[in-house]
Amino acid sequence: MHSRHCFLSLFAFGIVMALAASPARAQTRVGEAAVVKNEVVRVAATTTPINVGDALLRDEVVRTGTDSAARLVMADSTNLSLGPSATLKLDKTVFDDEHHYRDVAIRLTNGAFRFVTGHSEKAAYKITTPLATIGVRGTILDILSQRGQTIVVLQEGGSTVCTTTLQCIDLTQPGDTAIINSTGGRSTIKKTNNSPWTFASTCTKAAGLCTVTQYADATPTVTPPVQDDPTGMLCGQ
Numbered sequence: 042m043h044s045r046h047c048f049l050s051l052f053a054f055g056i057v058m059a060l061a062a063s064p065a066r067a068q069t070r071v072g073e074a075a076v077v078k079n080e081v082v083r084v085a086a087t088t089t090p091i092n093v094g095d096a097l098l099r100d101e102v103v104r105t106g107t108d109s110a111a112r113l114v115m116a117d118s119t120n121l122s123l124g125p126s127a128t129l130k131l132d133k134t135v136f137d138d139e140h141h142y143r144d145v146a147i148r149l150t151n152g153a154f155r156f157v158t159g160h161s162e163k164a165a166y167k168i169t170t171p172l173a174t175i176g177v178r179g180t181i182l183d184i185l186s187q188r189g190q191t192i193v194v195l196q197e198g199g200s201t202v203c204t205t206t207l208q209c210i211d212l213t214q215p216g217d218t219a220i221i222n223s224t225g226g227r228s229t230i231k232k233t234n235n236s237p238w239t240f241a242s243t244c245t246k247a248a249g250l251c252t253v254t255q256y257a258d259a260t261p262t263v264t265p266p267v268q269d270d271p272t273g274m275l276c277g278q
Contacts, residue, residue, distance in 0.1 A: 078247035080106030119159035127152020183240035
């Protein structure tokens with residue numbers, strides 16, 4: 042009888058631990074908030090504020106309010122700055138190790154952004170807006186995504202910008218700019234070296250918004266370690 046009772050106790054304990062661990066295993070830390078001004082929130086089943094030092098999790102949506110700004114530092118030290126009324130989704134993150142991504146996709150829905158690549162292989166990065174797919178090659182990019190238009194300005198490195206219909210142009214020199222316009226379901230893309238916009242005007246929105254920092258203590262997986270029997274009463278003790 043004691044043996045049967047012990048088995049049932051351990052079985053129940055195992056179920057409780059599995060249920061408790063499941064949500065934690067689903068949560069993967071992919072970065073943290075380095076700069077937060079005013080209203081910066083994560084949008085999920087509920088909307089919750091993000092504070093400096095808070096973890097960023099895989100597949101979550103981050104949004105800034107009016108007169109707000111944020112800088113996010115990914116686990117590979119990619120820096121992402123957001124201006125006011127901006128929304129992004131950390132769409133896909135696959136780690137090679139805790140400081141490098143094998144595959145990372147960032148969806149910029151609307152607003153102004155500055156993207157500075159980190160330590161991962163450049164081919165790992167994929168940035169999208171509703172109108173564009175942006176490939177990076179060791180890059181600082183300013184990106185403005187708004188209704189009917191995407192502007193991509195190269196500040197350093199190189200980039201290939203494509204429309205959703207795969208019309209592509211290469212940005213190779215600082216100041217090179219791709220402008221995509223969409224009207225009536227038809228997209229056009231053009232290249233200029235005289236950009237109508239850059240993120241520089243947004244850098245004054247918050248102290249440190251355009252600073253680049255390293256992610257010194259990357260901890261991608263937040264699954265807690267399995268604890269010993271919390272009651273200290275395992276069978277046979």
